[in-house]
Amino acid sequence: MPKRLQLTFDSELLETISADFDLRAPNREALRQLAFVLDGDYDPEVMQVLNLATGVGKTYLMAAFIEYLRAKGVGNAVIVTPGKVVQAKTIANFTPGQPGYIAGSPVPPDIVTPQNYAPWIARLNSGTQPASGAQTPVLAFIFNIHQLIAPKTLEGDTHGSGQEAMKRKPRRFDENAGVLFDYLRELDDLVVIADESHLYGVSAEAFHGALRELQPAAMIGLTASVDKTKDHVIYEYPLYRAIQDRYVKAPVLAFRKGGYTGAAASEEQQLRDAIQLRAYKQDFYDTYADTHSRARLNAVLLVVCADTEHADQITSLLRTSEYFGSDFAVLQVDSNHDKEDTNRFLAGLEKPDSPVKAVVSVNKLKEGWDVKNVAVIVTLRAMASEVLTQQTMGRGLRLPFGAYTGVGQIDQLDIVAHQSFEELLDAENVLQQFGLEQAVKDSDPSRVRTAIRQAAEQASGGDALDGTPDASADGSPDGRISASRGVSIGVETSETGQPGMTIRHIPETGTSCTPNFPEPPQVVTITRNPDFAEVTYTFPVTTVKQEQPRFDLSAIPRKTIADAAKRVTSAKDVLLRKEIVAALGKDLHGADLESAEVDSIPVAAEAAEHALVKLVLNLQQVPKTPETAGYVKSFLVPIFCNSVDFAHWTVKTLGCAQALLRKIISDYIKELSREIREVPVIHPKTMPGSGYILLLGEKVHAQIDNRRDFVRGRVYAGWFKSLFSAESFDSYTGEYELAKLLNTSPSIVWWHRLHPADGAFVSYNALDRYFPDFVALDRQGVHWIIEAKSERGRDDATVAAKRRAAEALVQRLAAETAFAGQYWGYLIGFESDIAAADSWDDLKALAQPVSNLV
Structure with a gap:
């Protein structure tokens, strides 16, 4: 029976990895599709091909996929490249500190090449095995396809740089580790990733045969050129897209x-x-x-x-x-x-x-x-x-x-x-x-x-x-x-x-x-408004971090461990009995008889304790640290074993003990997750910058008076209270009209249009953030963080979450040393309120903002 990976589709993990590697949208989609396919009844002997246009970032997808494999407990991957140039580039992509290194994994893979078997040998000697969620690096064997093809003969040099020597080395016995090719072939979780896979298709018999000879649990192909009559394409992102x-x-x-x-x-x-x-x-x-x-x-x-x-x-x-x-x-x-x-x-x-x-x-x-x-x-x-x-x-x-x-x-x-x-x-x-x-x-x-x-x-x-x-x-x-x-x-x-x-x-x-x-x-530069050339202010950039209590198994009360141990059953195994009944003209059938109790298979106390230690340390959420391992071996499991109500272990009592011990850990993890807190962190950022450059060929336009003439992103001049002489906007009835209101209101001293490139944002949870549209200073000395919103946002849950976060921020700024002596407020201007207001004071009355001005 062919080997097949046992990977359950994990949407949350995929999102996390995609964010960590900053994957582009098509690579995110390709990664999800690949994970979905590998959770199904795929054929390990058929290459699952991802057809992505050149330049989209296939190597980033490869790196993110290897991280997904690591997080799922898959420990071995062979990356096949078409030649020495791509092989060297790929090795650099996976080596921290090298030019072109792709960051994103907290545990970068250990790289094995024909020239360097050391990480593989070290892994064999350590006896470390990958586990789901473990901090064990994936062993990534990066070979070019010519190094995997069977040599003409196994006799001869394996240390030279010639092709035949390179081909012999993986198939010859190494005194420190054995035969690499045999090791790979015997793995249950080997994943082969073929870069430029159009070169290894079915028609390329020698190349394709070398990959199949490894008998991997999955073969993945990455290419920008497919043969749709022969390749099994599971995701496609063509060049025109x-x-x-x-x-x-x-x-x-x-x-x-x-x-x-x-x-x-x-x-x-x-x-x-x-x-x-x-x-x-x-x-x-x-x-x-x-x-x-x-x-x-x-x-x-x-x-x-x-x-x-x-x-x-x-x-x-x-x-x-x-x-x-x-x-x-x-x-x-x-x-x-x-x-x-x-x-x-x-x-x-x-x-x-x-x-x-x-x-x-x-x-x-x-x-x-x-x-x-x-x-x-x-x-x-x-x-x-x-x-x-x-x-x-x-x-x-x-x-x-x-x-x-x-x-x-x-x-x-x-x-x-x-x-x-x-x-x-x-x-x-x-x-x-x-x-x-x-x-x-x-x-x-x-x-x-x-x-x-x-x-x-x-x-x-x-x-x-x-x-x-x-x-x-x-x-x-x-x-x-x-x-x-x-x-x-x-x-x-x-x-x-x-x-x-x-x-x-x-x-x-x-x-x-x-x-x-x-x-x-000619280049057009947008400069500071001369009337406000010396104005600076500090924006409260806000991030949210999750504070989780330290994972510490010693926090589980001793009484909880002992009480669980006392529930381990010492009953005997049950032998079910049936009488075979034969009736004239009818088939044979069984009739239930009284069951018989029989002794379960005995297990040595040391073996039972070892099995329980292994169970705890292999649980996905348990940290694989020396401190945790020491505590489990020296205290948690011994306390559990010393608290049982029987003298001799059996297969049945061990199974019951494993279930109860697993539940203790599971309950502790659930309790720990309930204690996670989201804590806002404020990072003062000096604003504004010195100016910005328009795209080549763009120019500054005169102000307009109607929506029909508005062009999104176009730069308009004439703002005498803006910190900059000209500004661009994303909407007319929202941002542009609000800018006109701020510009003409007697209560406003100055205003600043914010752009995403300014990096002025407020996070409203650990994953999501938003970029306000304006900061304005009024004559009461309040700095207002302002957003212009369409009417659809009045009942929107996300807008409400942003508002709550901003209101909490405004209150918190009253206690921040970097903002001592300053007043801050937050206002959402919906389109109908902006249209109805003749001044800033009118808009405040309609929008009901919050501030920390007492």
């Missing part, structure tokens, strides 16, 4: 209307266009980094060549003075250039001092090359017979600053095509040629052709590339540079605000070989 949800860059297919004609000349012109585009994007990278206090980052050009010989030619060309003019600015990465210096430059590609501006490779770029700053990919005509693999295209999808910026030239990946307008129209499947078939929900060729045609028409109109994400339909967003955003496929960006796959032209001017890119838009 990752683009819409702003987890990765939006790909842009860029082309010259006339294409690139001529052999060598065409490649050179295509490279010049790509280099100009890279330099254009670099301006946006630099401006964003400077204005957001981030380290500068090179916008990198990735050049995809047909083969290594072609890559040699292109690298030499790009290093000449007509292009980058530096050997260090161009890095060649292929099978002929895989040396230490190359890997060092490649590893440092995201560092501010990296000299590399272009990477030249072939179309088989390996998985695991996970950099964030590829801004432009160019596919040269010499590789026209091939398609750009999705894995290669995916190398450029990660966001350079870790999150969506709202700046198109940063949040987009440009792929410069070698084809002309006509060639693109004639192509049978354009998106597949560039690895983009999953970038749109519906890749209908006719829709793609329409987008290409429309982009070419924009070219005829003389439009140019734009650095802003929200240009208007006519290409003239509020007087800014006339520009074309290209034509979106599959997502109506102008209506939904979601990014999507785009096709656009590369602008040309007359006979010039240089594309006509406009200057990046």
Whole structure:
């Protein structure tokens, strides 16, 4: 019978782990789905595949899943990687202190590699076994797939770095531990996690066979490329959704209307266009980094060549003075250039001092090359017979600053095509040629052709590339540079605000070989209002911590232990008796007879005591500490055993004793949980900051007088009592109207619009918090924490919980040293109250706020 994990679905644990690892929404969903499947009647011999788009964070999902396994008492996982590069990266991901380490687990796994068996040997020698909820680390065996395939022969060296030596080592006897492969195969709880699992599918017989030979209790696959005819996919998050949800860059297919004609000349012109585009994007990278206090980052050009010989030619060309003019600015990465210096430059590609501006490779770029700053990919005509693999295209999808910026030239990946307008129209499947078939929900060729045609028409109109994400339909967003955003496929960006796959032209001017890119838009900084430039205040940031009494089994009264022991039954076992009755013409049947009492199987007193100690220490909630173990062995169990009313232990009395002892511990834990208290903690935070930068291309707008003209997130000027000269809002009838009221009320001295980035929040329980909308100082000297709410919130339980927490905070501030001599209040302004009020005093009368002003 195949081995299968015994994992019960634990929703609360999943939520905790997802929060600890700060998982993105799709990874949270994938983790829940995986836990749900493993709680069911799954087939251990079938790989459960999670298909997530490149750049979403599959390694974070892997780390969170291993933590879930640890918390559930599963102690062994084999992580399979496709090669040495990904293997080294994965080891770093799970090693505290290493670059790329994924934090989140209180007990990081112990890492075993072909070069380091020490954690495995130590575990075997210690005799420690994992238990549900235990603090024992998972043993994570990180191997690349080539190291798991059976060698040609077991005879030979196991210490060398060659492939055959690496293959022999797990299958050869180790004098300190035995045979690793046999150890793994005999485990009941082994989980195999295959990274880039599309490489180990059923069609890859050697790879797939190596995984099945381990006979794991579960096989999990993580990939961005599945074969839906063969793979058992349990969760899917395609690329187009990752683009819409702003987890990765939006790909842009860029082309010259006339294409690139001529052999060598065409490649050179295509490279010049790509280099100009890279330099254009670099301006946006630099401006964003400077204005957001981030380290500068090179916008990198990735050049995809047909083969290594072609890559040699292109690298030499790009290093000449007509292009980058530096050997260090161009890095060649292929099978002929895989040396230490190359890997060092490649590893440092995201560092501010990296000299590399272009990477030249072939179309088989390996998985695991996970950099964030590829801004432009160019596919040269010499590789026209091939398609750009999705894995290669995916190398450029990660966001350079870790999150969506709202700046198109940063949040987009440009792929410069070698084809002309006509060639693109004639192509049978354009998106597949560039690895983009999953970038749109519906890749209908006719829709793609329409987008290409429309982009070419924009070219005829003389439009140019734009650095802003929200240009208007006519290409003239509020007087800014006339520009074309290209034509979106599959997502109506102008209506939904979601990014999507785009096709656009590369602008040309007359006979010039240089594309006509406009200057990046100017940076707009929102500064302090001169009348309040020196004003600061302290905001009471509030968190809630849970205080739980220390788990201490010595708190269980001795009398409770002794009384339970006295209830252990010493009765004999019962032998049920039936008489077999045969009646003419009827089947045989049994008739009950008087039962007989028989002696139960005896158990030695030492064995019974040992069994009871083991029971207590293996209970999930009992801490696995030396102090707890010592108390259980030296006091709790001996007291229990000395209090029983019989002299000799049996199997029956031991079973009864185990049940009673388990109940004692369970009752103590329930009592302990009732004593958990939620305690607010106040963290004084000096406000406000010095100012903030608008997204590139945005500008400040004049105030408005009606809801129809309001745009959420737009910045409006004209606030003479605000601490800042201009502000943005999320709603008109709530926040915007309340700001106007505060701005014109004689009772208000100043007001400050709060944004989530300010970090000014109030927690209303241990898990949830909210961000108020305003702080205002009135002429009575009261600082008011203010929220604007829709009418729906009047009877909302969450709003009520927030209000209770804020009211308690206001009272508590009267006793806080950091707020001595200050008065604070809290007010919720519902839309109808804001509309009915002509002043701050009117709103207070309607809203019935609370304050600590006596």
